[in-house]
Amino acid sequence: MHCYRHPDVETGIRCTRCEKPICPDCMVSASVGFQCPDCVRGGSGTGHAPDANQPRTLAGGRVAADGRLVTKILIAVNLALFLAVQVAGDRFTDELVMIGFAYNPVLGEVVGVADGEWYRLLTSAFLHQDVAHFVFNMLGLWIIGGIVEPELGRIRYAALCLLSGLSGSALVYLLDAPNQASLGASGIVYGLIGSWVVLARRRRYDMRPVLLFVAISLVLTFARPGVSWEAHIGGLVAGAVLTYALVHAPRARRALVQYGACGLLLLIDLGMVLGRTVALT
Structure with a gap:
């Protein structure tokens, strides 16, 4: 499987809510397993990461509107x-x-x-x-x-x-x-x-x-x-x-x-x- 947000990254983990494949950079820790950013952002999950609604870069930084x-x-x-x-x-x-x-x-x-x-x-x-x-x-x-x-x-x-x-x-x-x-x-x-x-x-x-x-x-x-x-x-x-x-x-x-x-x-x-x-x- 390949991460739905990073198609070039292989993964063996799926979101516990929507079952989409997610890589380590997209995983949000939940009470059971991991959830994808979309489920956490949409309020359909119970993720416990601070600023979970904020998309993150490959290194963990915040994604900015102006990338330059x-x-x-x-x-x-x-x-x-x-x-x-x-x-x-x-x-x-x-x-x-x-x-x-x-x-x-x-x-x-x-x-x-x-x-x-x-x-x-x-x-x-x-x-x-x-x-x-x-x-x-x-x-x-x-x-x-x-x-x-x-x-x-x-x-x-x-x-x-x-x-x-x-x-x-x-x-x-x-x-x-x-x-x-x-x-x-x-x-x-x-x-x-x-x-x-x-x-x-x-x-x-x-x-x-x-x-x-x-x-x-x-x-x-x-x-x-x-x-x-x-x-x-x-x-x-x-x-x-x-x-x-x-x-x-x-x-x-x-x-x-x-x-x-x-x-x-x-x-x-x-x-x-x-x-x-x-x-x-």
């Missing part, structure tokens, strides 16, 4: 900073770009994450100077974000984007030259690519076009000069690992597993940053 709201906000932030860079110039960029530890002759001072400017780990993930770079990243954010956000829900999707961007910057900080500046939303975009792979596998979609897209993206990462491959790989791995935890968390302990996965990833990033800072200072 967070994506739109992220693009708006990137656009605002891009316009600020065009108006204010290099001085504005120098304050926000990702850099480990260096002397800046423009500012006349030592700058970088190792000097206590940890905010650069995130601000650099929303910063662009080149028009082509900005357009490419925003297209990726819009297209792939439009796939991922409805599957995770707004809060989990926002956490995924921020942690993917942070993980990309942390790996740049750990492996790149301390005076090498980098910027761009590529860490977030590649985090979404990693998330898309996990979601496609979870939904049992044909993985061949997805894996082909990932392979082409990685080839472009290492073939083009001047590309921060560390940000791409850091974001890709973080996005895939975090999404796996979000969509495979046991229903009974879903919140605990999901919060724990986010916290663990944040601790790993923090460990990389602290280790590199000690080495540089």
